[in-house]
Amino acid sequence: MRPRIEIKTSPHIKEPDSVERIMRSVVLALLPVCAFSVYQFGISVAALLAVTTATAVLTEQLFNRLSGRPSTIGDYSAVITGLLLALTLPPAFPLWMAAVSAFVAIALGKALFGGLGYNPFNPALLGRAFAAAAFPEAASTWTQAGLADRFTEFLPSTLAPPFSTPASVDAYTTATPLAEWKFEGGIATETWDLMIGTIAGSAGETSALLVLACGLFLVLRGAVNWRVPVSVLGSAAATAGVFYALDPGTYPDPLFVLASGALMLGAFFMASDMSSSPVTPAGIWIYGILIGFLTVIIRFFGGLPEGVMYAILLGNAAVPLIERIAQPRMYGLRKGRGQ
Amino acid sequence: MSVLSFLGGLTFPRGIEPPGRKDQTREQPIRRxxxxxxxxxxxxxxxxxxxxxxxxxxxxxxxxxxxxxxxxxxxxxxxxxxxxxxxxxxxxxxxxxxxxxxxxxxxxxGDSQVVRWHRQRDLDALSRRELIDAIQDAGIVGQGGASFPTHLKLSVPDGYAVDTLVVNGCECEPFLSADHRLMVEATEWIITGVRLAMRAVGAPQAVIGVEDNKPDAVAALQAAVAGDDAIRVTQLKSKYPQGSEKMLIKALLDREVPSGGLPYEIGAVVNNIGTMAQLGYLLPRGEGLxxxxxxxxxxxxxxxxxxxxxxxxxxxxxxxxxxxxxxxxxxxxxxxxxxxxxxxxxxxxxxxxxxxxxxxxxxxxDETERPPTQPCIRCGRCVEVCPVGLNPAELGRLAAKRQYQVMEERFHLNDCFECGCCSYVCPSNIPLVQYFRIAKSLNRERAS
CATH class of the missing domain: 3.10.20.600 (Ubiquitin-like (UB roll))
Incomplete structure (x- = not known):
C-alpha cells in the first residue's frame, strides 16, 4: 500500500458558503425589485438597469486589467453596484449620465480603494451622490408610475444625447410623496400606496412591501446581517415616533417614514453592504441606529426631502470610529466566579 | 442565532453547528x-x-x-x-x-488479551496525595486530545479549593463517537472514575455535561448516578466547541476562566469522559494505560x-x-x-x-473542499462565532500585515485556543486560525 497523503492544517471541514454565493443571492433578491420597477416605469428603467450594470461590470474589468489582478467579475459584486445604482436613480434619468455615475461608483467607490472588501463607502451610493452633485436637476426629476405607453416609448429624457441636459417635460414630472410632504405641506399619499408602490420615486424605492420581502429572503439566507435592517428601521421609526408624538400636525407618522422613499431599500440592501459596515455586532447596532436617526433628521429638518443616501454615507464614514469602541465582549476578562 | 440559544438548550455564547456526521459509527459497539x-x-x-x-x-x-x-x-x-x-x-x-x-x-x-502485570492498592485507604501518585503510576493522560497528564490536572495548588469536578461528555467534534460508546457501554467505569477524581481534587460535587445528540448516553449516566446527589448529569446543546474546557465551564457553571488563567482559579477542574473511564477501569485493577x-x-x-x-x-x-x-x-x-x-x-x-x-x-x-482564498468582505461571521469573543476579522487583517505584536497586545491573540470556528465559517476561505497559529509561534520565538 502506497497511499498518497495530504498534509493540511485544521480545520479540515468548511461551511459550504462563499463570497459568490452571498453576492449571487443579493442579485437574486434584487431581481423582483428590478422587475417591479420595470413594470411600473417601463422600458426606460429596463434600459437604465442595463446601462448601469454593464458600465459597472466593464469598469470593474478595466481596473482589474490596469492593476494586473485576476478578473473579479465572477463575484457579482459589480452587478450589485450597477443594479442598486439604477434603483436609486429617477426612472427618467438620462442614460449617459447613468453610465458616468456607474463608472464613478466603481472607479472612485471601489477600485481606488483596492476592490472588493476594501471600499469604505457603499459604491452604489457614492455613484448616486455623484449623480446628485453633477446632475442635480435630472437626479431630482420624478415620473409618475404606470404611464400608459411606458412599454413602447422611452421617457423623453432617457435618451438625451451625451453631454446635454434634457429639458424638463412637465407633462411627465411629478413630486415624490416625501417631496409633497416637505414642499407642499402635507401627506397626499395613502400609506397603502407606499406599501404596494403605485407612486412616484426612484426606480427601486416604490414598493416598500416588495423590498421588505426580498430583504427578508436575504436575512434568512444569511447574506444580510439581520441587525442592520432591524436597527436602521427601528431607529428611524423611533426617532420619527418621538416627533410625531410631540406634534402630529407637522410631522408624518412613523409608518409613512418607514414606507416612503428609499428607506427599505437602504436598510436591507445598502446599509447592509458588508465592506462598508462594522464587523462586530455591537458596532452594527450603533451604525444602524445612527443611520436611522440621521435619515429622519435630514428628512424633517434638512433641505432635502430624502435623507437615506447621505445618512448611510455618513454611517459608512463613522465605521472606523465605531469599531474603536465596539469590540466584542471577551470571555474571561471581566466575569469571575458566578458573579 | 443568539436569540434562539435560550430555546435550543444550555450552552455557551456563539460557536458553530457543523453537521455531526456521527451516524457512521455511533450505533456500533466497541470492538477489539x-x-x-x-x-x-x-x-x-x-x-x-x-x-x-x-x-x-x-x-x-x-x-x-x-x-x-x-x-x-x-x-x-x-x-x-x-x-x-x-x-x-x-x-x-x-x-x-x-x-x-x-x-x-x-x-x-499468539499473545492473549490477558493483562499479566498488576500493582494492587487498597484504594479506599489512600490519601489524596497517594491517590494522585497512583494515577501517575497508571500512566493516565487526558483522553480528549491534549494529552495533559491527568495526575497534574487533578493536583490543585495550595491556596485553591475546587468545588466542582466538570466532566466533558460533549464530544463536539464531528465524526467522533468513541466517548458516546464509552458512556453507553462503560458507564460504571466512568462513574467509578468520577468518584476517584472527585476525591483526588477534593471536590464535593461533579457535573457531567453531555450534548443532546446522545440521549442514550444521558439516560445511561443518569441511571448510574441515581440516588447520588453529588454527581449531576446535564444535557447541553450540540454545538462546537462545547467540549472545550472554557466553554464547558461557561455552559455548566456560568463561570469564566480568567484570561491567561486556569480553571482551578474559579473552583473547577475539567476532565474528559474517556479519562474518567480509564481511571475507573485501571485504578481498581492496578493496571497501566x-x-x-x-x-x-x-x-x-x-x-x-x-x-x-x-x-x-x-x-x-x-x-x-x-x-x-x-x-x-x-x-x-x-x-x-x-x-x-x-x-x-x-x-x-x-x-x-x-x-x-x-x-x-x-x-x-462540499465540506472538505477549499476553494481559493478571497479578500475579506467584512461579513463578520467569524466575529459572530468566535467562542472567546475575539475579532478574527481584525486579527486576520493584522496577520496579513504581519503586525503580530499588535495582535497580541491589543486584540488578545493569546486567548485564541485555535478551535477553528472562524476558518470554518469564512466565506472568503481565509485561513484565519492557521494565521493565528503562525502568529503565536512567531511571537513565542521572539519572546524567547
Whole structure:
C-alpha cells in the first residue's frame, strides 16, 4: 500500500458558503425589485438597469486589467453596484449620465480603494451622490408610475444625447410623496400606496412591501446581517415616533417614514453592504441606529426631502470610529466566579 | 442565532453547528482489533518530560508491565501493550513531525488479551496525595486530545479549593463517537472514575455535561448516578466547541476562566469522559494505560467503527484492518476534523491522546473542499462565532500585515485556543486560525 497523503492544517471541514454565493443571492433578491420597477416605469428603467450594470461590470474589468489582478467579475459584486445604482436613480434619468455615475461608483467607490472588501463607502451610493452633485436637476426629476405607453416609448429624457441636459417635460414630472410632504405641506399619499408602490420615486424605492420581502429572503439566507435592517428601521421609526408624538400636525407618522422613499431599500440592501459596515455586532447596532436617526433628521429638518443616501454615507464614514469602541465582549476578562 | 440559544438548550455564547456526521459509527459497539506484529511506543505521549526507558534491547516483557518510568513530576510512565520482545529504543517519526525516542516491541505470536502485570492498592485507604501518585503510576493522560497528564490536572495548588469536578461528555467534534460508546457501554467505569477524581481534587460535587445528540448516553449516566446527589448529569446543546474546557465551564457553571488563567482559579477542574473511564477501569485493577477506544471513520474507510486499540499500534496496521485502500489522495487525521492534525507517515502509532483516526479523501462533499482564498468582505461571521469573543476579522487583517505584536497586545491573540470556528465559517476561505497559529509561534520565538 502506497497511499498518497495530504498534509493540511485544521480545520479540515468548511461551511459550504462563499463570497459568490452571498453576492449571487443579493442579485437574486434584487431581481423582483428590478422587475417591479420595470413594470411600473417601463422600458426606460429596463434600459437604465442595463446601462448601469454593464458600465459597472466593464469598469470593474478595466481596473482589474490596469492593476494586473485576476478578473473579479465572477463575484457579482459589480452587478450589485450597477443594479442598486439604477434603483436609486429617477426612472427618467438620462442614460449617459447613468453610465458616468456607474463608472464613478466603481472607479472612485471601489477600485481606488483596492476592490472588493476594501471600499469604505457603499459604491452604489457614492455613484448616486455623484449623480446628485453633477446632475442635480435630472437626479431630482420624478415620473409618475404606470404611464400608459411606458412599454413602447422611452421617457423623453432617457435618451438625451451625451453631454446635454434634457429639458424638463412637465407633462411627465411629478413630486415624490416625501417631496409633497416637505414642499407642499402635507401627506397626499395613502400609506397603502407606499406599501404596494403605485407612486412616484426612484426606480427601486416604490414598493416598500416588495423590498421588505426580498430583504427578508436575504436575512434568512444569511447574506444580510439581520441587525442592520432591524436597527436602521427601528431607529428611524423611533426617532420619527418621538416627533410625531410631540406634534402630529407637522410631522408624518412613523409608518409613512418607514414606507416612503428609499428607506427599505437602504436598510436591507445598502446599509447592509458588508465592506462598508462594522464587523462586530455591537458596532452594527450603533451604525444602524445612527443611520436611522440621521435619515429622519435630514428628512424633517434638512433641505432635502430624502435623507437615506447621505445618512448611510455618513454611517459608512463613522465605521472606523465605531469599531474603536465596539469590540466584542471577551470571555474571561471581566466575569469571575458566578458573579 | 443568539436569540434562539435560550430555546435550543444550555450552552455557551456563539460557536458553530457543523453537521455531526456521527451516524457512521455511533450505533456500533466497541470492538477489539488483533495485535499488530510490531508496536511503537513513543516516550513522549503526553505533555511534559519524556518518560525514561526501563528496558533494553532483547528484553522480554509481559502485557501491562511498565517499560518506561516517569521522569519526575511532569511526566508519566509507559506500559507494554503486548507481551513480547523489546527490539530497541530508537528515533521514530511522530504525528507532530520531529522524530522522538520510542520503544519498539515485537509482539509474541499468539499473545492473549490477558493483562499479566498488576500493582494492587487498597484504594479506599489512600490519601489524596497517594491517590494522585497512583494515577501517575497508571500512566493516565487526558483522553480528549491534549494529552495533559491527568495526575497534574487533578493536583490543585495550595491556596485553591475546587468545588466542582466538570466532566466533558460533549464530544463536539464531528465524526467522533468513541466517548458516546464509552458512556453507553462503560458507564460504571466512568462513574467509578468520577468518584476517584472527585476525591483526588477534593471536590464535593461533579457535573457531567453531555450534548443532546446522545440521549442514550444521558439516560445511561443518569441511571448510574441515581440516588447520588453529588454527581449531576446535564444535557447541553450540540454545538462546537462545547467540549472545550472554557466553554464547558461557561455552559455548566456560568463561570469564566480568567484570561491567561486556569480553571482551578474559579473552583473547577475539567476532565474528559474517556479519562474518567480509564481511571475507573485501571485504578481498581492496578493496571497501566495500554489501550484506548478510538473512532475510525470517514468516507475513506470501509469498516468504520469504534475500536479498542492497544497504544502503540501503527496507523498502517489499524487502517489496513478497517479496509482503507489508500487509492485516492486522502487526509489522515488524528482526532476530529476541527482540531485534529494530519499525519505525514503511516508508521506513526496510535498514542494515549488519540481520540479518532479519520480518512477524508480529497473532494468528498462540499465540506472538505477549499476553494481559493478571497479578500475579506467584512461579513463578520467569524466575529459572530468566535467562542472567546475575539475579532478574527481584525486579527486576520493584522496577520496579513504581519503586525503580530499588535495582535497580541491589543486584540488578545493569546486567548485564541485555535478551535477553528472562524476558518470554518469564512466565506472568503481565509485561513484565519492557521494565521493565528503562525502568529503565536512567531511571537513565542521572539519572546524567547
Amino acid at each position: 482489533l488483533s495485535f499488530a506484529p510490531r508496536m511503537v511506543l513513543p516516550l513522549t505521549q503526553h505533555f511534559g518530560r519524556p518518560a525514561r526507558p526501563l528496558v533494553t534491547r532483547g528484553q522480554e516483557v509481559v502485557r501491562g508491565e511498565p517499560i518506561a518510568e516517569a521522569d519526575g513530576w511532569p511526566s508519566v510512565p509507559v506500559h507494554a501493550p503486548v507481551t513480547g520482545t523489546v527490539e530497541g529504543v530508537e528515533l521514530m517519526p511522530t504525528a507532530r513531525g520531529p522524530k522522538t525516542e520510542a520503544i519498539l516491541l515485537r509482539t509474541a505470536p 495500554i489501550e484506548r477506544v478510538i473512532t475510525v471513520a470517514g468516507p475513506g474507510v470501509e469498516r468504520p467503527g469504534n475500536y479498542r486499540v492497544p497504544v502503540g499500534t501503527p496507523l498502517r496496521y489499524l487502517l489496513e484492518a478497517v479496509g482503507f485502500e489508500g487509492d485516492d489522495p486522502s487526509r489522515i487525521i488524528l482526532g476530529g476534523p476541527m482540531m485534529g492534525n494530519t499525519v505525514a507517515f503511516l508508521d506513526v502509532p496510535v498514542t494515549k491522546g488519540v481520540s479518532g483516526v479519520l480518512v477524508l479523501p480529497e473532494g468528498v462533499g
